[in-house]
Amino acid sequence: MPLTVDSTPSGATPPSSSAAQGSNALGKDQFLKLLMAQLANQDPTAPADSQAFVAQLAQFASVESLNTMSGQLNTLVVAQASANQLSTAGLVGKDVAYQSNGVQLISGQTTTINATLAGAASSVTAVVKDSSGRTVRTLRQGATPAGPVSIPWDGRDDNGNPLAAGAYTVSLVAADASGKAVTASTSGTGRVTGVSFEDGVPELLVNGGKVKLADVTEIRQPTP
Numbered sequence: 001m002p003l004t005v006d007s008t009p010s011g012a013t014p015p016s017s018s019a020a021q022g023s024n025a026l027g028k029d030q031f032l033k034l035l036m037a038q039l040a041n042q043d044p045t046a047p048a049d050s051q052a053f054v055a056q057l058a059q060f061a062s063v064e065s066l067n068t069m070s071g072q073l074n075t076l077v078v079a080q081a082s083a084n085q086l087s088t089a090g091l092v093g094k095d096v097a098y099q100s101n102g103v104q105l106i107s108g109q110t111t112t113i114n115a116t117l118a119g120a121a122s123s124v125t126a127v128v129k130d131s132s133g134r135t136v137r138t139l140r141q142g143a144t145p146a147g148p149v150s151i152p153w154d155g156r157d158d159n160g161n162p163l164a165a166g167a168y169t170v171s172l173v174a175a176d177a178s179g180k181a182v183t184a185s186t187s188g189t190g191r192v193t194g195v196s197f198e199d200g201v202p203e204l205l206v207n208g209g210k211v212k213l214a215d216v217t218e219i220r221q222p223t224p
Helices: 028-040 049-089
Strands: 097-100 101-107 111-117 124-129 135-141 147-151 166-175 184-196 203-206 209-212 218-221
Touching: 097 203, 101 111, 101 184, 111 124, 111 166, 124 147, 135 147, 166 184
Parallel strands: none
Antiparallel strands: 097 184, 097 218, 101 166, 111 147, 111 184, 124 135, 124 166, 184 203, 203 209
């Protein structure tokens, strides 16, 4: 019968077979510890190359500078965001025009559908839909020159019944005398009553809805 010899000393814990844990990241603290260990353990009769030490110190200084620059950039971003918020708040009380295919209907009041035609049109049709996508009103207008156009809407459906207050969408179809389509873009106007920072991006509160700054095409002083 073969003799089995246990090489593990009595009372000793056998080595673990689990994988060693560590990190691939080399931060400034780890870099400095590694440099000090290298200095402490070098052979006095054969010191390490001084040029190598200079290169390592230069790398350490570069890492430290990058960390400092990163912190300064973060501070600059925060300051810029605060400045943008303050400047946006200055728009409260101003009248703005903005790109939008929506129109806000207030109970008992008429409203206006604003648009811009890229060319002269012989016919312009505005189709108004409710929140469910159902067509509630079709407004037709005759020959209209290029440029801004305003289409009044009395807030009623095609049967003359008053519609509930709320948000509606508008699609515009325009054609010239030969039947060729004319590009038409709808827009909205209103007074800024506040600013929302809910989504991390400043948005203007206009006509009960939110308007992105990128959609604003004109800012005017309020008319007395």
